[in-house]
Each structure stands twice: as C-alpha cells, then as structure tokens.
Amino acid sequence: MLFAQQGRTSLALGAASATLIAALLLAPAGSPSTQCALPSAGGILTARMGSTQVLPGESHIAVSIQMPQLHATQTRPPLSLAIVIDRSGSMEGEPLMNAKLAAAQLIDQLSDRDAFTVITYSSSDEIVMPMVRASAENKATARGKIQMIWDDGNTCISCGLERGASQLVETPISGGVRRMVLISDAQANTGLYERGELADLATQTAARGISISTVGVGLDFDEVTMMNLADVGHGNYYFVENTANLGSMFSRELDGLGMTVAADARLIIDPAPGVYVEEAYGYQLIRQGSRVVVSLPDMRTDKALKVVFRTTLSGDQGARAVGNLELHWRDVQTGQAQLATTSVSTVVTGDPDAVARTIDVQATTAIEQARTARVLEDATKVYERDGYEAAQRVLDRHRNAIRANKNIAAPAATAIETKTEEAIVNFGKAPPAKAKKAARADAFELAR
Numbered sequence: 001m002l003f004a005q006q007g008r009t010s011l012a013l014g015a016a017s018a019t020l021i022a023a024l025l026l027a028p029a030g031s032p033s034t035q036c037a038l039p040s041a042g043g044i045l046t047a048r049m050g051s052t053q054v055l056p057g058e059s060h061i062a063v064s065i066q067m068p069q070l071h072a073t074q075t076r077p078p079l080s081l082a083i084v085i086d087r088s089g090s091m092e093g094e095p096l097m098n099a100k101l102a103a104a105q106l107i108d109q110l111s112d113r114d115a116f117t118v119i120t121y122s123s124s125d126e127i128v129m130p131m132v133r134a135s136a137e138n139k140a141t142a143r144g145k146i147q148m149i150w151d152d153g154n155t156c157i158s159c160g161l162e163r164g165a166s167q168l169v170e171t172p173i174s175g176g177v178r179r180m181v182l183i184s185d186a187q188a189n190t191g192l193y194e195r196g197e198l199a200d201l202a203t204q205t206a207a208r209g210i211s212i213s214t215v216g217v218g219l220d221f222d223e224v225t226m227m228n229l230a231d232v233g234h235g236n237y238y239f240v241e242n243t244a245n246l247g248s249m250f251s252r253e254l255d256g257l258g259m260t261v262a263a264d265a266r267l268i269i270d271p272a273p274g275v276y277v278e279e280a281y282g283y284q285l286i287r288q289g290s291r292v293v294v295s296l297p298d299m300r301t302d303k304a305l306k307v308v309f310r311t312t313l314s315g316d317q318g319a320r321a322v323g324n325l326e327l328h329w330r331d332v333q334t335g336q337a338q339l340a341t342t343s344v345s346t347v348v349t350g351d352p353d354a355v356a357r358t359i360d361v362q363a364t365t366a367i368e369q370a371r372t373a374r375v376l377e378d379a380t381k382v383y384e385r386d387g388y389e390a391a392q393r394v395l396d397r398h399r400n401a402i403r404a405n406k407n408i409a410a411p412a413a414t415a416i417e418t419k420t421e422e423a424i425v426n427f428g429k430a431p432p433a434k435a436k437k438a439a440r441a442d443a444f445e446l447a448r
Helices: 018-026 094-108 136-146 157-169 195-207 223-232 243-258 352-357 361-386 388-404 410-429 432-447
Strands: 035-039 045-049 057-065 079-086 115-121 125-133 177-184 211-217 234-240 260-271 275-280 285-288 291-295 305-313 318-331 337-348
Touching (some): 045 318, 045 337, 057 260, 079 243, 094 115, 094 136, 094 243, 115 157, 125 136, 125 157, 157 223, 177 243, 177 260, 195 211, 195 223, 211 243, 223 234, 234 243, 243 260, 260 275, 275 285, 305 361, 361 410, 361 432
Parallel strands (some): 035 337, 079 115, 079 177
Antiparallel strands (some): 045 057, 260 291, 275 305, 285 291
C-alpha cells in the first residue's frame, strides 16, 4: 500500500559491512552496461514532502514507486525457485510434515515455464531435488523425494543460503525472477551464525540477481536475523506461528512473484546543499559521499512501494531544492537495466501556520505509516528491556498522537491505531516470544 495503500519496514539491520554492501548495491551482477531512462512523469517514481512549506530542521520525504501494469499481451515472468527447508531436530513431527506438504503444494503450482530446486539444511545442507524445469515428471519426482526428508542436527542457515544460491545460478531459464524461500524455526547455531555475517552473505546473494524471502515458523527463531536476510536479500519476511499455515503463505508468495516485474532495485538520493539524510525508515542506508543508497525489494505491478526519508534542512529560508532521486532496476521480462528519475523541492519557512495550510495528506499518511513501524520496533526493544508497562507507555503516546493528527487518510489512521492496539494487547497477554514477533512482523508490513 503506498501512500494510503501500502507499508514496509526492515528493522534492526545488524552489522553487515557498509563498504561491501555499497559496492554490491551500486554495481549489481549481471546488469547490462546501458540503461533505458524512463521519465518520472510516467508515475513510476514520485517524491513529496509532508507539506509544501516546511520549518527548518527535521522534515520527511515520502517516495512512491509504482511499476506499470503488464500489457495484455505480456505473461508473468518465468520463475526460478529454490525452496530451502530447515530440517533440524527442532522441526521434528508436525512442523516438518507441514513444511513438506506446503513445499509439494507450491511446486504443483509452478508451470513448465518455471524451474525449481529443493534444498534442506541442518548441520549441513543437502540437495533433495536439483534445479530442473517444472515439468509434470520432475514435479512428481520432487514430491516423492520431499516425503523422504527427515529431521536431525543443528541449524546452519548459511549452509542453506549458499546451496540455494549455487542451485539458482544453474537455472535452465534465461531471465525472469530468481527467488529463494528460506524456512527456519530456530536460531542459527552452526556455520555462519552472527547476524552481520549472515547479512553479508544475503547481500552477496542478492547482488547475483537472487532475491531471498524468509519464513520464520514457531516461536523459537531469531526474527531480527530473518528480517535482516529478507531486507538485504530484496525479498519478503513472514512470521508463521502455526506451520499448518505454510501452504497459504507459499500461495501468497507465488502470487506476488507472478506480478513481479522489477528486480535488483535500488534508490539513490543526492541531497541538495544544506540537506542531510538522517535515515530511511525500515531500510539500511548506505552512504556514498553525499549520496545515499537504499536497497529495495523486488517490485510488483499490483503493489506500490514506499520509502520515507527523515532529513534535516539547514540554511536560509525560501524556495529550496531538497534533492534528486534515481531509481535503478532490472526489467525481469527483458533483462534490461532501467532508470527513473525525479526531484523534490520545498519552501522553508518560519511560519508554522504556513506549514499547516500546505499539508500533503497522502505524503503525511505514508510518513506516519513508516514512523509507526519505527515506534513498534522501539516499543519491542523497550518491552525486552523494561517490560510491558514501559512498552505500553511508548505505544499509548503514539496512539494518542495518531488520534490527534487529522492529516492522515482515515483508513490508514484506523489501520495504524489497530496495529498499535494489537501490540499493546500482545505485550500484556501473549507469550513474550509471540508478542515480539507479531509486533516486528506488523512493523515490517507497515513500513513497506
């Protein structure tokens, strides 16, 4: 949902090497050397301040990205899919049974234009089904092999990531979408298990044109790590408490992949003099001199994406340029690198009434969605450290502020208030692991 229809966050992004990530973001593997420039007037990329006039100091830029719809003659892009299943000892019984069933159901939904592989990992990794085209014969073979998966050992998430990536590189399909779906019910405890190391690995994988969606099942997994992997891996994050719901989650993921038209995406903002970009809510910010770079998830035609920057404006009042923005991505239909550009400007004033008269409701709505994602994450950290009552105070203040803000689109304001109240209830009554995971999952969605 963007501006009133969309939300996203990537939270607590660990300690991945900024130099490594920046280099990979700015030069994604496999990108053609030439780019097709598209005008922002086509609606792909727009950027707006929360109001036409702003006070000096803190302000926000709400960026909207909307990919064009597929033409009637176009079909969905072909898919190369790696299903990477945790089969460690903690998956014993119903969790592993449900994961196997969901994987088989997902494979059944692939067409012969697609390709797939099935990987398992515990203390090491294993190729259950090598990368093959999704023919009826290969799908039948995979279903039989999936039934033979059994549980044992520790949790080597890096093993699964590395093996899944190596198989996706061998896809028989040219172009299209290459996606890894990683399932885990526990914290990594062998192989690479530090958050920063895993984030570096996911970043390198994404730079090879492979996006990563992560699925945390149960209540024992490390949700921060799983969200980190999805963030830097250009994918989605799911919290599935009951593994019986894995099938519907897989269906949502496949539906989204069918609408995906842009991969290897990154947003670059070049701020004007006197403008400093403090952060991008829910995204990792990589600085390259005065410019900043944000890695984006794969983008779909049916769902807009937003990025909200918090900035500081200093200097003289009056009409001001704020910055120039570039959106880079790879068209998954043609493989061609694409570019859209836009700019944002404002009037800096010392008059609060002038600011109030020029509020942009759509931009303000997007900004408050992103800020709510941050509040949910902050409240979760307070809950971990100081308990329920302290977290409730954080959320109550935010809920009251949202109720008092008449410049938010009504449906979005209701959704924000609902998510805030759900977090208050969960922190007060739910098991701590569930309360934290639910709040962070809601934050992930709100900030996108």
